[in-house]
Amino acid sequence: MSDVCVIVNPASGKGRGGGARAAEHVKRAFAAVGVTDIRSTTKKGDEMTVALRAIQDGVRTIVAVGGDGTWGNVANAILNTGAPVRLALAAAGTGNDFAKTVGVPANDFDAVARLAVDGPDVKIDVGRIENRYFLNVAGFGFDIAVLEDVETINWLGGNALYMYSALRQLFWYRGIPVTLSSPALTRDLRQYLMLIIANGRNFGGAFHIAPGASVTDGMLDAISIAAGVSPLRRLALFSAATKGTHVTKPEVTTEQAASFTLEFAVPPAFETDGEYNRASSTRVEVTCVPRALRVVTNGVRGGGAGA
16 A cells, blocks of 8 residues: 555545546656655545555655645545644635645645655644634635635526626625634624634635735634625625735724634634635634644745655
8 A cells, every 4th residue: 555645535625626636647747756646535525435545554744636626625524533644735616725824735736746755844823613623714695605605606607607606605705703702802793704823824716815824833714704885895805815905094903913702693614725614603613723734845935844
């Protein structure tokens, strides 16, 4: 049994088959370094099951081929077992946001293959919300409204579907009421357009949502955008977020802490690394788990890279 296993999600890239198209290139790249243990998922969320089986087989490095959701699911399998297994990232998703933060050449399958076999790794922080770990972000509000709206539309597909839903929600979404607390600060109940608890810096493919975040500082970054602004102002804020300058705007509040407590009127929906979840309670705890996961990389950008 090889020390390295590759897990391919054929449906990655918002169901557009990015993983399936990458599969042959992945096989060639890993065969060149002597790795032939290539496993594929067969249904949504199957990454955890396949990863758990690989861990039971004694694999020491798992290469996840997909996007943020695939990487997060494999990371959950590793973290839930406590096994000393490394995660390597190969990009076949839509945003591939987490790879940008940790500086992995995830689009270069030949480079990923070489790193997976004998490259270095770094211990990174992860976030935890209820029984779910996340690598990149946990999100409430606007992004959930878009995910839910997408499920109601059957006459569009691909990028057009998500763009249509995002624009529709940008004009019509009223926000979500949340009381946000940290060890240092408790805010009154407020209506937010979006609330992101970030471990990584990037979000949604194009947005530098938490420009001050680091995956090695033992902290999470809360980025909240007020709901009571006009549609045109919302457009301006989202445009600023592509450059990371939204955090200087008066409608945006940021805070760093090791943990946050969120209180809602009803158990909220939330996303972790692009995966849809429903909370079990109106009170949601989000915590940072420091140096919990070994990720194969040449070095983390924007934060200490000590292993």
